[in-house]
Amino acid sequence: MRHPTETPSRRAALGVLASIPAMAIPAAAMAASTPAITGAAAELDAELFGLIAAAREAAARFEAATMAMEEAENRTEDVPKPQALIVTLEDVKLFWHRTVEVGSSFRSSDINLMREQQPERFSVLARASITKPQNEQVEGLIRMFAAREARMDQAIAAYDRWQEERELAKERSGERAVTEWQEQLCAEMNEARQRVGSMRARTLAGMLAKLALIAPEFEEEDEWASDVGPSERVLISVAADYRLGVEGV
Numbered sequence: 294m295r296h297p298t299e300t301p302s303r304r305a306a307l308g309v310l311a312s313i314p315a316m317a318i319p320a321a322a323m324a325a326s327t328p329a330i331t332g333a334a335a336e337l338d339a340e341l342f343g344l345i346a347a348a349r350e351a352a353a354r355f356e357a358a359t360m361a362m363e364e365a366e367n368r369t370e371d372v373p374k375p376q377a378l379i380v381t382l383e384d385v386k387l388f389w390h391r392t393v394e395v396g397s398s399f400r401s402s403d404i405n406l407m408r409e410q411q412p413e414r415f416s417v418l419a420r421a422s423i424t425k426p427q428n429e430q431v432e433g434l435i436r437m438f439a440a441r442e443a444r445m446d447q448a449i450a451a452y453d454r455w456q457e458e459r460e461l462a463k464e465r466s467g468e469r470a471v472t473e474w475q476e477q478l479c480a481e482m483n484e485a486r487q488r489v490g491s492m493r494a495r496t497l498a499g500m501l502a503k504l505a506l507i508a509p510e511f512e513e514e515d516e517w518a519s520d521v522g523p524s525e526r527v528l529i530s531v532a533a534d535y536r537l538g539v540e541g542v
Contacts, residue, residue: 338499341492345502348485355482358475365468372458374398377451387441404452407445490530503531 335342378398385393393399463469486506494500507527 337495338502341489341494341499342502344485344489344492345506348482348489348506351478351482351485355475355478358471358478362468362471362475365466365471369466369468370462372455372462375451375455377447378455384444387437387444399448399452401452404449407449410445486527490527492530493533494531500531503527 380393380395380397380399382395385395393403460469463472489503489506494503504527
């Protein structure tokens with residue numbers, strides 16, 4: 294019987310993941326990426342090598358899930374932005390204090406700012422209606438504020454409907470479920486690498502095995518190599534291992 298919390302889209306997503314050969318890590322490939330450890334290193338760093346093997350498996354599962362997520366993204370139908378989110382010449386006049394161009398679309402940051410201004414703008418109009426100004430220029434400003442508020446309401450409502458339609462499209466393709474699964478596997482991979490970084494290497498083979506685990510993330514002239522998340526913990530631990538002293542060095 295199907296689990297009560299299992300949705301059709303999640304079943305489809307898990308089916309995609311299960312069908313990917315990379316999810317089952319070939320023993321030959323694992324052996325090729327993890328040289329056989331013998332002698333004193335195998336005994337002194339046995340626990341570390343076990344953690345590294347687990348981290349490699351977690352990384353392989355994450356990579357497979359990432360491939361599945363990309364495939365699901367390609368299957369997701371494109372939901373065009375509604376016309377109400379396209380900036381018009383009148384919008385440029387109403388929102389002169391913002392960087393908006395005719396033909397472009399309101400960004401999520403624009404919509405968020407509109408939401409934040411809702412309570413304040415209502416109070417401004419309320420005060421203006423009570424004072425009933427006779428000055429023609431002030432009345433013109435009030436009419437402009439009223440027009441801008443109406444346009445903001447229209448844009449916010451259109452944006453929310455668009456986001457709902459996009460989420461429905463992601464559910465239909467399985468993208469949402471696969472993305473959640475990929476994020477979970479990413480967290481598991483990071484945790485596995487944190488455990489490697491927390492385990493001291495007692496041999497040169499152990500130090501090199503730590504470096505081999507994260508080496509694929511460092512490419513020549515890689516601009517973001519300094520920001521590698523959990524791998525930084527592994528690098529720091531290797532330096533600590535060297536300082537503490539290891540067998541074979």
